[in-house]
Amino acid sequence: MPELPEVETVARGLQREVAGRRILNVTLGKTDFIDNPADVEQQLPGRRILAVERYGKFLLLRLTASEADRACGVAGALLVHLGMTGILRPQAVTEPHLKHTHVVMRLDDGRELRYVDPRRFGRIAFLSGEILREELCRFGLDPLEAGREEFAGKIRERRARIKALLLDQSVIRGVGNIYADESLWKAKIHPAHLGMKLSVEQVKRLYRELQKILRRAIELRGSSISDFLDAEGEPGEYQQHHRVYGREGEPCVRCKTDIRRVIVAGRSSYFCPRCQKAPRGWKRSARARTAKKK
DNA sequence: CTCGATCCCTGGACGC
DNA sequence: TGCGTCCAGGGATCGA
Numbered sequence: 591m592p593e594l595p596e597v598e599t600v601a602r603g604l605q606r607e608v609a610g611r612r613i614l615n616v617t618l619g620k621t622d623f624i625d626n627p628a629d630v631e632q633q634l635p636g637r638r639i640l641a642v643e644r645y646g647k648f649l650l651l652r653l654t655a656s657e658a659d660r661a662c663g664v665a666g667a668l669l670v671h672l673g674m675t676g677i678l679r680p681q682a683v684t685e686p687h688l689k690h691t692h693v694v695m696r697l698d699d700g701r702e703l704r705y706v707d708p709r710r711f712g713r714i715a716f717l718s719g720e721i722l723r724e725e726l727c728r729f730g731l732d733p734l735e736a737g738r739e740e741f742a743g744k745i746r747e748r749r750a751r752i753k754a755l756l757l758d759q760s761v762i763r764g765v766g767n768i769y770a771d772e773s774l775w776k777a778k779i780h781p782a783h784l785g786m787k788l789s790v791e792q793v794k795r796l797y798r799e800l801q802k803i804l805r806r807a808i809e810l811r812g813s814s815i816s817d818f819l820d821a822e823g824e825p826g827e828y829q830q831h832h833r834v835y836g837r838e839g840e841p842c843v844r845c846k847t848d849i850r851r852v853i854v855a856g857r858s859s860y861f862c863p864r865c866q867k868a869p870r871g872w873k874r875s876a877r878a879r880t881a882k883k884k
Numbered sequence: 885c886t887c888g889a890t891c892c893c894t895g896g897a898c899g900c
Numbered sequence: 901t902g903c904g905t906c907c908a909g910g911g912a913t914c915g916a
Binding site for chain 3: 591671
Binding site for chain 1: 893
């Protein structure tokens with residue numbers, strides 16, 4: 591599932607593979623995850639891909655102004671969110687289309703840039719000018735670019751649970767369930783702690799560990815849990831370094847206590863009950879919630 | 885402001 | 901083998 595390290599890996603691959611290429615035409619399959627399909631179909635052809643960047647969990651394909659109306663044409667960008675199962679990569683025209691191929695962009699080098707996404711949890715949009723600027727402004731800090739003070743400020747001013755804050759793209763952009771749990775474990779913070787209840791020391795540790803984990807995961811080309819592949823069609827390796835994510839019932843590598851899974855902020859959260867002490871009141875309310883549900 | 889619930893979607897795991 | 905059921909997850913949205 592593509593989070594910051596996976597998207598960064600894809601962005602770097604695409605930058606190598608397709609930056610500089612011109613888009614000749616666009617063919618769409620299912621379009622219910624595309625903001626304005628007609629726009630994508632009409633605006634892309636003729637434009638050149640200037641660069642491919644990562645923005646949070648989005649891929650940002652910077653495009654030139656269109657050839658047809660260079661006089662009044664505006665530069666824009668194609669935003670691609672891979673959702674859970676999205677794969678964006680260039681392939682030879684001779685390669686057969688995989689099932690669930692929903693966007694095909696013919697390039698001027700004879701290849702096709704293809705977007706495949708079985709679950710269609712992703713999003714694609716062509717945006718430019720002020721609209722693009724506004725869209726990007728909705729998101730919070732990039733955890734690798736943010737300073738420690740800035741990061742700490744954003745966390746400690748909020749009463750929401752730290753897990754919810756890490757997942758909230760308008761607070762921190764790019765972190766998802768895997769890297770949230772991994773960094774909280776490393777920093778020894780229970781996911782249900784409230785942002786404003788964390789000590790300066792705890793937030794510092796979280797900032798440091800989150801950055802370290804993200805950087806290491808990028809080096810290993812991300813985590814491939816089920817179907818993540820990068821722009822070259824290769825899986826990542828960071829899943830072999832997960833300490834808590836997906837390891838319910840296995841011993842904590844620090845203290846041997848069994849890893850547990852609870853729902854925090856509506857998401858599965860893996861943690862070590864010994865290394866990551868629950869905040870006061872959490873256990874009781876968690877039990878009450880489970881009981882009520884039954 | 886923060887929360888949980890619900891929906892979107894498909895494939896994989898699991899039970900019978 | 902072949903069903904049905906549950907679950908995964910990011911994000912939008914809605915009501916409490």
